[in-house]
Amino acid sequence: MPIPFKQIPDVLLVPGQYQEVDNSLAGSVSEIKKALIIACKSPAGTAPAGTPVRVLSDLKAAALFGYGSPAAIFAKTFLELNKIEECWVLPVDAPEAATPWQKTFTVTVTTARQGAVAISVNGRKIDAAAVAAEATADEIAAAIVARINSEVWLPVEAETGADGTFTVKSVVAGTGGNTSKIVIESEADGVTITAGTTTIGAQTPIIKPLFGNLGNVRYNYMVSDFSDADNIAALAAELDSRFGAMRQIGGRAFVALSGEIGSVSDEGTVLAQAEEVNNPHIVLVPCLENSQLPGEWAVRWCAIACRILADDPAANTYDLQVTGLASDKEVDADTRQILLMAGIATYRLDTTGNVLIERLVTSYTENSDGGRDTSYLDIQVPETVDAVRTYINADAKKRYKTWKLASTEENFGSGAKVMTAGIFRSFLCELYQTVFIKDKRWCQDFDGYKNSLIVEVKSGNKTWLEYSHQPNLIGQFYIGAGLLQFK
Numbered sequence: 001m002p003i004p005f006k007q008i009p010d011v012l013l014v015p016g017q018y019q020e021v022d023n024s025l026a027g028s029v030s031e032i033k034k035a036l037i038i039a040c041k042s043p044a045g046t047a048p049a050g051t052p053v054r055v056l057s058d059l060k061a062a063a064l065f066g067y068g069s070p071a072a073i074f075a076k077t078f079l080e081l082n083k084i085e086e087c088w089v090l091p092v093d094a095p096e097a098a099t100p101w102q103k104t105f106t107v108t109v110t111t112a113r114q115g116a117v118a119i120s121v122n123g124r125k126i127d128a129a130a131v132a133a134e135a136t137a138d139e140i141a142a143a144i145v146a147r148i149n150s151e152v153w154l155p156v157e158a159e160t161g162a163d164g165t166f167t168v169k170s171v172v173a174g175t176g177g178n179t180s181k182i183v184i185e186s187e188a189d190g191v192t193i194t195a196g197t198t199t200i201g202a203q204t205p206i207i208k209p210l211f212g213n214l215g216n217v218r219y220n221y222m223v224s225d226f227s228d229a230d231n232i233a234a235l236a237a238e239l240d241s242r243f244g245a246m247r248q249i250g251g252r253a254f255v256a257l258s259g260e261i262g263s264v265s266d267e268g269t270v271l272a273q274a275e276e277v278n279n280p281h282i283v284l285v286p287c288l289e290n291s292q293l294p295g296e297w298a299v300r301w302c303a304i305a306c307r308i309l310a311d312d313p314a315a316n317t318y319d320l321q322v323t324g325l326a327s328d329k330e331v332d333a334d335t336r337q338i339l340l341m342a343g344i345a346t347y348r349l350d351t352t353g354n355v356l357i358e359r360l361v362t363s364y365t366e367n368s369d370g371g372r373d374t375s376y377l378d379i380q381v382p383e384t385v386d387a388v389r390t391y392i393n394a395d396a397k398k399r400y401k402t403w404k405l406a407s408t409e410e411n412f413g414s415g416a417k418v419m420t421a422g423i424f425r426s427f428l429c430e431l432y433q434t435v436f437i438k439d440k441r442w443c444q445d446f447d448g449y450k451n452s453l454i455v456e457v458k459s460g461n462k463t464w465l466e467y468s469h470q471p472n473l474i475g476q477f478y479i480g481a482g483l484l485q486f487k
Helices: 058-066 070-081 137-151 175-177 210-215 229-243 270-275 294-311 333-341 381-401 421-440 446-452
Strands: 033-038 084-094 102-109 114-120 124-131 156-160 165-170 182-186 192-201 221-224 252-258 283-289 321-326 346-349 354-359 456-459 465-468
Touching: 033 070, 033 192, 033 294, 058 084, 070 084, 070 294, 084 210, 084 252, 084 421, 114 137, 114 192, 114 354, 124 137, 137 156, 137 165, 165 175, 182 192, 221 229, 221 294, 229 252, 229 283, 229 421, 252 270, 252 294, 270 283, 270 333, 283 294, 294 321, 294 354, 333 346, 381 421, 421 446, 421 456
Parallel strands: 033 084, 033 221, 221 252, 252 283
Antiparallel strands: 102 165, 102 192, 114 124, 114 182, 156 165, 321 354, 346 354, 456 465
């Protein structure tokens, strides 16, 4: 059998020893995982809206998206928790007509004693503003404003008004700031801080037009700060397209839902919001009524979970601690069952209130006929399906590039680069047994898989080999149910 040289010509006459170097059989099939954060930038950010950009540090994030913007805060948070996956951001501009969330406060003074004013922003306590003895209301208001504005990573900023009033407002205009929770309380005798009017932010960005700028770059994990129905629908459509056969660049997205759990019939509740999603590539994170920003919940869940899933898409994520998240109220088991049935992931708390991921389900709960469908129940299912498909495609390209195709199983000679249905069947069986079962532990039941295989050259087409196979994915050990009958 002639050796298929690429660089050494058949007509070579010059004496010598020649060896080509071919790396096509070396190395392993792998990819660099990317995480994409979709969130608003502030006008101070230098990055153009709608263009994905990689972020390597929190200071770079601040320059690109503006201090206090969701895009900068979430990039900083992700990088604190996960330095392995590449962090990318798709910055979004607030609509031109958007107005910010804001809340007014009034300082009232009788005779101020030396002390402090405690400030909490979205559950985070910052250093108190100092109160000097006999300070005026305007002076105390100015001290509070200066203290808030000195914390450049806060999603809010403050400004003074007249007669001891001051206003705290979101850095970025729009509805994104409407979940802000600001608590300001005087700890100084003779000084009272009264919360006044809250003005809700208006206008939500439309992210659908921005997806065209992502091209065919694969973002394995996404976090979207936009949980309204229209933007989730646009995200779902983009994820479905990426998972489809013609693109095959699938990824999973994390979106946080905030508010009361409520019921499906109560508009605006978490269960009502989830009812409209139903997508196997979107994980709904239950921020509920916790103090932190919903987007922060989504980013932290993603950063922690994807670090595990990037190494092993079938990994069990039960009891992963979500660093930086805590709650003072645990959701009971009956309610968590309701959340899981609705396609919402669940968490439990450790003894100190830290959030532990319980079960990462996807939002897919019903098939096209409206029937209960658990085929994509856990995130590990689409993750593993994507991994199996990606591995087969990459390994086949690596092994069989430039091969010919025959519709018969003749003996074309040892080493011939001729693909047949039998060769490809053996290739799939080899991967399944040695890689997907023994090495990766993504799948099980080799005999069942082998029996499911159909491989053939398409009738009437000399360039098309088609196959059907049924990988049996490995499961997650979440439940042990036993019956103890004592005597």
